[in-house]
Amino acid sequence: MALQVFRSTLDMHKACEQLHMSRKRIGLVPTMGYLHAGHVSLFRYARAHADIAAATIFVNPAQFGPNEDFKRYPRDFEHDCSLAEEAGVDIVFAPADEEMYAPGYASYVEVEHVSKIFEGAFRPTHFRGVTTIVAKLFNIVRPQTAVFGQKDAQQVFLLKKMALDLNFNIEILVVPIVRETDGLAMSSRNVYLSNTERQQALVLSQALFQAQKRVQEGERRCGVILDEMKNIVLSGRPAQIDYIACVDPATFEILENALKPQILFLLAVRFGPTRLIDNILISL
Numbered sequence: 001m002a003l004q005v006f007r008s009t010l011d012m013h014k015a016c017e018q019l020h021m022s023r024k025r026i027g028l029v030p031t032m033g034y035l036h037a038g039h040v041s042l043f044r045y046a047r048a049h050a051d052i053a054a055a056t057i058f059v060n061p062a063q064f065g066p067n068e069d070f071k072r073y074p075r076d077f078e079h080d081c082s083l084a085e086e087a088g089v090d091i092v093f094a095p096a097d098e099e100m101y102a103p104g105y106a107s108y109v110e111v112e113h114v115s116k117i118f119e120g121a122f123r124p125t126h127f128r129g130v131t132t133i134v135a136k137l138f139n140i141v142r143p144q145t146a147v148f149g150q151k152d153a154q155q156v157f158l159l160k161k162m163a164l165d166l167n168f169n170i171e172i173l174v175v176p177i178v179r180e181t182d183g184l185a186m187s188s189r190n191v192y193l194s195n196t197e198r199q200q201a202l203v204l205s206q207a208l209f210q211a212q213k214r215v216q217e218g219e220r221r222c223g224v225i226l227d228e229m230k231n232i233v234l235s236g237r238p239a240q241i242d243y244i245a246c247v248d249p250a251t252f253e254i255l256e257n258a259l260k261p262q263i264l265f266l267l268a269v270r271f272g273p274t275r276l277i278d279n280i281l282i283s284l
């Protein structure tokens with residue numbers, strides 16, 4: 001099937017309802033475009049777990065703060081469509097802003113508590129925007145499965161919680177972080193980095209891999225590991241460290257000791273004006 005592109009919610013909804021009637025399972029991959037190999041890995045995963053892979057490309061204004069990069073967020077729709085098609089995507093939904101948020105728009109979905117910490121503490125309305133747009137896409141597409149990246153670990157936690165709390169009955173699948181060969185987690189925002197910042201930013205994955213190594217060696221005191229990580233990050237001369245933390249991925253509670261079945265180290269650090277997030281999930 002050649003790639004189909006829909007711009008209107010109604011057309012997308014109709015196409016998806018047709019697919020439901022012919023008993024096709026839809027795997028949905030929401031993205032903001034400017035696609036890279038991380039997104040491609042989600043598309044392939046969706047294709048492998050459903051009959052139809054549907055990608056959305058929408059730079060969602062509701063998840064950007066007033067002083068954030070909504071206007072200058074990188075966009076390249078033609079390139080995105082060819083990458084998506086190559087990765088086996090069947091349908092792209094790329095609505096205009098007004099299509100998703102008509103004048104007078106007033107309804108939002110919010111997952112309490114965990115949406116206020118870490119990313120939520122630095123980006124107060126961010127997760128409300130994410131959960132709202134994903135809830136809208138779930139209603140338009142009614143997919144059987146939806147695929148998200150571990151790169152945005154807190155987002156994954158909140159979307160799973162939303163799907164459960166609001167009875168969406170959609171299986172949420174999570175794909176591991178795709179990295180550049182030197183370790184930098186792929187991100188559409190990496191284009192903002194100067195050559196120097198790009199080199200400096202390598203300390204993020206180095207700090208996370210060091211944490212993994214220390215846990216594998218048997219260190220269980222999160223404070224000790226976090227201090228080591230902080231020193232590694234500081235060696236990259238970042239503009240600011242927003243947080244470096246160790247949590248239980250099942251609850252997002254801060255851990256003093258790495259004694260859970262899985263532990264998650266996560267960080268947000270700025271290099272120049274660019275804010276990067278990264279994390280590592282470790283199974284004990």
Ligand code: AMP
Nearest residue numbers: 031032033038148149151152177178186
């Ligand atoms: P975005 O376009 O940045 O909103 O990302 C769309 C989806 O791709 C989200 O589920 C992200 O977590 C996922 N994603 C972004 N970067 C990566 C990456 N490097 N590896 C895996 N998934 C990613």
